[in-house]
Amino acid sequence: MNHEPYDTLAATYAVGALDGQERVDFERHLAAGCDVCEATLRESAEALATLARSRPPVIPPPTVKDELMRRIAATTPARRGGSRPRPLVWAVGTVVATIAAAGFTGTYVATRYEAKLGVMARESAALRARVEREEAALREQVAVYRNAADLLRDPQAQVVTLRGLGPSPEATGRVIWHPVNGGYVFVANLPAAPPGKAYEMWTIGDSAPRPAGLFQVDASGRAAHRIAPMEGGKPVKVFAVTLETEAGVQQPQGPMVLASAK
Ligand SMILES: [Zn+2]
Incomplete structure (x- = not known):
């Protein structure tokens, strides 16, 4: 109109x-x-x-x-x-x-x-809020890779290969390890932990396995996890990952999914 x-x-x-x-x-x-x-x-x-x-x-x-x-x-x-x-x-x-x-x-x-x-x-x-969360996650990731790269420059650092076992034979892992500074484990092809479960890292020397923290993998089955050094810089003979309850345990109970060759 x-x-x-x-x-x-x-x-x-x-x-x-x-x-x-x-x-x-x-x-x-x-x-x-x-x-x-x-x-x-x-x-x-x-x-x-x-x-x-x-x-x-x-x-x-x-x-x-x-x-x-x-x-x-x-x-x-x-x-x-x-x-x-x-x-x-x-x-x-x-x-x-x-x-x-x-x-x-x-x-x-x-x-x-x-x-x-x-x-x-x-x-x-x-x-x-979402951008801030993603930015924080990226910063964390960059810090991990930068620290790992710094570790690799040290002649004392070693790289240890982990192989998939039991329920996840296709999983792979590498530990960049420094006896004084500790290191990082990088895993790939590991399936997501079931609800209520988490992966737990272990460092095994001459005595009982020492719990070295819990982690989850991302959607593509990858994870990067910081490992604290052993007390007194004692050597690690075996690195291992088990599937445990998400609260974590003091001694491994669940199935071992990754381990370094002895
Ligand atoms: Zn009008």
């Missing part, structure tokens, strides 16, 4: 001078959602707000008002009962209308976009 009548109504409505059936019609049109009229109201409110802020306020001399009243009297036809002299309403009501229009437009726009802004805020917060 033709939008032109609403252009005038929007401008009139913006200064608070629309009433009667026209006001009802326009508000119904607005409630149905109209970007054009919304823009008009927003612009009008901004213009009026700018006008209200401008200094100094312009106060017309009394003669202007007298002249205005004279012209209104001369041009307004005989009124039907109950209708008001609209031009006078326009002139007198401008200051009040400025406040009313600014308030109305602000409330309308706020209500309309509040939900959208809320959704956007929640989405961006979730995204930021």
Whole structure:
């Protein structure tokens, strides 16, 4: 349908001078959602707000008002009962209308976009949290590889191969080991531990196996895990990985999935 009548109504409505059936019609049109009229109201409110802020306020001399009243009297036809002299309403009501229009437009726009802004805020917060988690994980990974590379530069470091056993014969592993600094185990092709379970690392010297921490593998079956050095830099004869409860155990109980050759 033709939008032109609403252009005038929007401008009139913006200064608070629309009433009667026209006001009802326009508000119904607005409630149905109209970007054009919304823009008009927003612009009008901004213009009026700018006008209200401008200094100094312009106060017309009394003669202007007298002249205005004279012209209104001369041009307004005989009124039907109950209708008001609209031009006078326009002139007198401008200051009040400025406040009313600014308030109305602000409330309308706020209500309309509040939900959208809320959704956007929640989405961006979730995204930021995810990026931070991923960044932390990447930093950790980089630190592991940097430390492992540093270890490899030390002539005392050794690389030990682990072979898959029992339930995961295709699993492979390498330990980069330094007797004083400890080292890292890198595993691949290890299936994800069942719920409630975790892989536990063991270093075995002359005495009982020593627990050396728990780890999980990623979606591709890989893991990198830090191994603390033995007390007093004692040598490790065997590195092994078993499948245990996720809380870990002090002595190996579950099946051995990786071990170094003796
Ligand atoms: Zn419209």
